[in-house]
Amino acid sequence: MSIRLYSTLSRKLEELPPPPGPIRMYFCGPTVYARAHVGNARPFVVGMWLRNWLRANAYDTTLVHNITDINDKIYEAAPNASAKLAERATDWYLEDTGGLGLGMPDHLPRATEMVPQIVSFIEQLIATDHAYAVEGDVYFRVSRDPEYGRLSGQRPDQVEDQEPNPLKEDPRDFALWKANKPDEDTSWDSPWGRGRPGWHIECSVMAEELLGPAFEIHGGGLDLVFPHHENELAQSSALGHDFARIWTHNGMLRFTGEKMSKSLGNFVTLRDAIDEWGAQTLLVFFLTGHWRKPIDFSDETVAAAGTRADGFREVFRNPSEPAAESAWSGFEDALNDDFNTPEALAVMHGWRDHDLLLRALRVFGLESLAGDEAAPADLVEFAERRKQAREARDFEEADRLREEIERRGWEARDVAEAPGFRLVRRT
RNA sequence: GGCGCGGUGGCCGAGUGGUUAGGCAGAGGCCUGCAAAGCCUCGCACACCGGUUCGACUCCGGUCCGCGCCUCCA
Numbered sequence: 001m002s003i004r005l006y007s008t009l010s011r012k013l014e015e016l017p018p019p020p021g022p023i024r025m026y027f028c029g030p031t032v033y034a035r036a037h038v039g040n041a042r043p044f045v046v047g048m049w050l051r052n053w054l055r056a057n058a059y060d061t062t063l064v065h066n067i068t069d070i071n072d073k074i075y076e077a078a079p080n081a082s083a084k085l086a087e088r089a090t091d092w093y094l095e096d097t098g099g100l101g102l103g104m105p106d107h108l109p110r111a112t113e114m115v116p117q118i119v120s121f122i123e124q125l126i127a128t129d130h131a132y133a134v135e136g137d138v139y140f141r142v143s144r145d146p147e148y149g150r151l152s153g154q155r156p157d158q159v160e161d162q163e164p165n166p167l168k169e170d171p172r173d174f175a176l177w178k179a180n181k182p183d184e185d186t187s188w189d190s191p192w193g194r195g196r197p198g199w200h201i202e203c204s205v206m207a208e209e210l211l212g213p214a215f216e217i218h219g220g221g222l223d224l225v226f227p228h229h230e231n232e233l234a235q236s237s238a239l240g241h242d243f244a245r246i247w248t249h250n251g252m253l254r255f256t257g258e259k260m261s262k263s264l265g266n267f268v269t270l271r272d273a274i275d276e277w278g279a280q281t282l283l284v285f286f287l288t289g290h291w292r293k294p295i296d297f298s299d300e301t302v303a304a305a306g307t308r309a310d311g312f313r314e315v316f317r318n319p320s321e322p323a324a325e326s327a328w329s330g331f332e333d334a335l336n337d338d339f340n341t342p343e344a345l346a347v348m349h350g351w352r353d354h355d356l357l358l359r360a361l362r363v364f365g366l367e368s369l370a371g372d373e374a375a376p377a378d379l380v381e382f383a384e385r386r387k388q389a390r391e392a393r394d395f396e397e398a399d400r401l402r403e404e405i406e407r408r409g410w411e412a413r414d415v416a417e418a419p420g421f422r423l424v425r426r427t
Numbered sequence: 428g429g430c431g432c433g434g435u436g437g438c439c440g441a442g443u444g445g446u447u448a449g450g451c452a453g454a455g456g457c458c459u460g461c462a463a464a465g466c467c468u469c470g471c472a473c474a475c476c477g478g479u480u481c482g483a484c485u486c487c488g489g490u491c492c493g494c495g496c497c498u499c500c501a
Contacts, residue, residue, distance in 0.1 A: 008431095010433095013454070019488090029501085030500095030501070031499085031500080031501095033448080036501090037501090039500095039501060040500090040501050041501080042501060043501050044501085055489080069468090071499085073499060073500085075498090077460095149430090151429050152430070152431085152496075152497085154429075154430055154431095154433065154497065155429075155430080157485095159459095187455070188452085199499090209457080219499030219501095220501060221500075222431090222432085222495065222496075223487090223495070223496065223500055224447080224496095224500075224501065225430095225431090225495095225496065225499065226430085226496060226497060227496095229497090249501095250501080251432085251494095252494080252495065253494085253501085254494080257493090257494090258463040258494080259494080259501095260501095261499095261500060261501090262499090262500075263499070274443080288440065288450080289439085289440075290440085290441080292432090293432085293433080293437095293440095294432085294433085294494065294495075296439080300438065300451085300452095301438085301439060303451085304438075304439060304450070304452085305439090305450095307450080307451060308450060308451075311451095313466080316467085317464080317465095318465070323459070327460095334441090335488065340442095342439090342440055342441055342449080342450090343440095343441050343442080343448085343449085345441095345443065345449070345450075346440085346448060346449035346450070346488070347441090349450065350449080359479065384496085393460075395460055395461070398460085398461090399460095399461075399462085400463095402462080407449090411463065411464085412463080413462090414459075414462080414463080414464095415464085415491060418463090422463095422464090424463085424464085
């Protein structure tokens, strides 16, 4: 069975070419002006998992995940000090996503590293009449693109009115380059004067610089379909580039009934979530929902994911039972069919074969579930004493020791095999 | 107003025109000094109303409800 993914652009499942591809992927990363929240992690996680799965299937893959470090948001958050904030927030993002234990994408380009390429891209758009410069700004001419709206389904004439901007020929036009303003501490030289790139152009440029003018998959949050991705597509199409063939948009993370977002204030930072629940539980949590659907982040749903993670750990504490030769295909089919992780999880729960389970967990960066943490020496000693107490039928002492161990966050289990007990970290 | 997604058993969550999803929680049992873990057993679920069909949770139409985008947003 070949691998298929649902594409927003075609509104249907698209088949990937056979291995080794190549499959080049671009997943939209964050604008760095604050600590990332759990919802921001979803595209990162989905992108890394997809790359893992493709590699497991002998694909040659390249994953680009950008850092947008030039943006209105950053200037607003730190007037005259945006560069410093962007740098710090970039470090946070790398640290927090790194904490998930999934490794890193192949490239993490930053907008500030590609300004010359952005300028040259804009020059080409002007030269072909797809853009126009006015008073130090440059705008994309939406009316030149008869296909504008094909990704999002938005019709330009139906888009709600925006704040009027007298410099624009048409209110739907969007900025490619913005003239430097008083509170903005970063700016670059350009044919149109000092200034900096607009929002969407950096993604077109970073993607094409690293992946070429035509690549396989472009991912990102569902909230980026319009206008961000629509505009990326318009910019690149204007130069005759195919740009991305398959557009994957992950569903939003919901928290307290609504999309988790900084502007609504209903968010939990990724770092806090990792501290509270652990990376493994968080990853299993993401696994419980299909990537395209919204997923609810709540104590109940995350705790349930934690219990599932425990279930997998438990499998490795018990002897491996070889699975049928066909066992893998259920897992494979689930992931090949639009990367259906809830279905894949269901298949995995039936497995008692260590090698097989480990192979599957590896796809999701969860191979660490296979190894138990060693207990502190003093707890091992408690467990030894508990064992002796039990042998002496001093059950009061034995129970006291068990409670002591539990107070320290561990669980004492009596087992038949040597040494007669097992210490398991409680999660 | 425009574009789009969804409503499945206590909760999460796949899926299919007619056969068990799976997990979490809960009940009973085996095991245990008691536990824990594990194993076994247990749930007449598919928002509502019409229609198509021999038969629909699954297809079509409508209604209600929820969510996302149209403004910064993963």
